[in-house]
Amino acid sequence: MPRFALHDWLTNFIPHPGAPEWRERVRRAGGALLGIAFTGIATHLLFGSAGDIPMLVAPMGASAVLLFGASESPLAQPWSIVGGNLVSALVGVACAQWIATPVLSAAVAVALAISAMFLCRCVHPPSGAVALTAVLGGPAVHALGFRFVAVPIVFQSFALLSAALVFHALTGHRYPRAVWxxxxxxxxxxxxxxxxxxxxxxxxxxxxxxxxxxxxxxxxxxxxxxxxxxxxxxxxxxxxxxxxxxxxxxxxxxxxxxxxxxxxxxxxxxxxxxxxxxxxxxxxxxxxxxxxxxxxxxxxxxxxxxxxxxxxxxxxxxxxxxxxxxxxxxxxxxxxxxxxxxxxxxxxxxxxxxxxxxxxxxxxxxxxx
Structure with missing residues (x-):
């Protein structure tokens, strides 16, 4: 009996067989390409002269996976990306300034970011990386302070979301999805x-x-x-x-x-x-x-x-x-x-x-x- 229970448990690790057809895969990958490119170019054109603003932050890549690759998910809806990244950036910057130990600051930032996202009903998994970036992003990010919340996080979130809205509309795909x-x-x-x-x-x-x-x-x-x-x-x-x-x-x-x-x-x-x-x-x-x-x-x-x-x-x-x-x-x-x-x-x-x-x-x- 334990052997069969172990077998049933191991089957949970088998990848899901469902996958979109190749045309849909190309469409979603192309959307991510255009979305990230638009976000980076927009940031560079508007804030490139500042020098201290990152052209792209890594969490935007994870957000692009959701917005273009799994846009039907509740985690990929507009309020999820904007609200999740906003509250996580605020929490991350606050923890970076008030907690001196980097590991402790990172752990507290992610925990509080999750709590804040649940409270604001805007759970967005890449936002956990936003909180970590605010803590572990290095001297350039720390020098921005709470400016890091507005630029690049909020600006790039809106830029990526705008690209997703336009792309899905032009390709005949329904987005956003209303909350159940x-x-x-x-x-x-x-x-x-x-x-x-x-x-x-x-x-x-x-x-x-x-x-x-x-x-x-x-x-x-x-x-x-x-x-x-x-x-x-x-x-x-x-x-x-x-x-x-x-x-x-x-x-x-x-x-x-x-x-x-x-x-x-x-x-x-x-x-x-x-x-x-x-x-x-x-x-x-x-x-x-x-x-x-x-x-x-x-x-x-x-x-x-x-x-x-x-x-x-x-x-x-x-x-x-x-x-x-x-x-x-x-x-x-x-x-x-x-x-x-x-x-x-x-x-x-x-x-x-x-x-x-x-x-x-x-x-x-x-x-x-």
């Missing part, structure tokens, strides 16, 4: 931990009698199967066919780990057909026609209104009313898509199970009149 939003109440996680969860139901809950009252139902007990979810890499033509086949208004979009990353509708797919001048020029340069190799990732809407599986069903009424949506995705603790709650199912349930109660309440009024 959950409509679950604050006590949903506590409810999930305090009570055992039922297995995900694959059948349509509206077709089965519910023993619990409406106010006691959770989304997991009521949800339908999310078999119409599509991967990020699905082509737009295939997405059209999936919409038509399932007869739905929107398709949930999931990543390789089946985590919800967005939705795509008829409107999104239709708008994607009319590309702007920049995208048409890019297609001509790449000698691509129409919509070959285009995926739902390029046109999907992110920032999806989703709920935790322990969310009370009654909580969804206001979401349906405020957002005019036809279905709401249901997620598990790891934010994986496990089902959907449909607007039509809720109306059908209320009609079937609550109609009798409304009718009984209306009879005395009808008799009085």
């Amino acid at each position: 939003r959950s409509a679950a109440p604050e006590n949903a996680a506590a409810s999930a931990l305090g009570a055992p969860m039922r297995p995900a139901q694959q059948s349509n809950a509206a077709d089965e009698p519910q023993r619990l009252p409406f106010d006691a139902l959770t989304c997991e007990e009521f949800m339908s199967s999310a078999d119409h979810a599509v991967p990020l890499t699905m082509g737009r033509h295939a997405a059209w066919e999936t919409l038509r086949r399932h007869g739905v208004h929107a398709l949930p979009v999931v990543d390789d780990a089946h985590r919800l990353v967005g939705t795509v509708t008829h409107h999104d797919l239709a708008n994607g057909r009319s590309a702007g001048l920049a995208r048409r020029l890019w297609r001509v340069l790449r000698r691509k026609t129409a919509q070959a190799d285009e995926t739902v990732e390029a046109v999907m809407a992110s920032g999806v209104q989703a709920v935790h599986r322990a969310t009370p069903l009654a909580h969804l009424a206001s979401i349906f009313a405020d957002h005019a949506c036809y279905e709401i995705p249901v997620l598990d603790d790891a934010r994986r898509l496990i089902g959907v709650v449909k607007h039509s199912d809720m109306i059908r349930w209320l009609h079937q199970h609550a109609g009798a109660a409304y009718a009984d309440a209306a009879r005395p009024l009808a008799a009085e009149s």
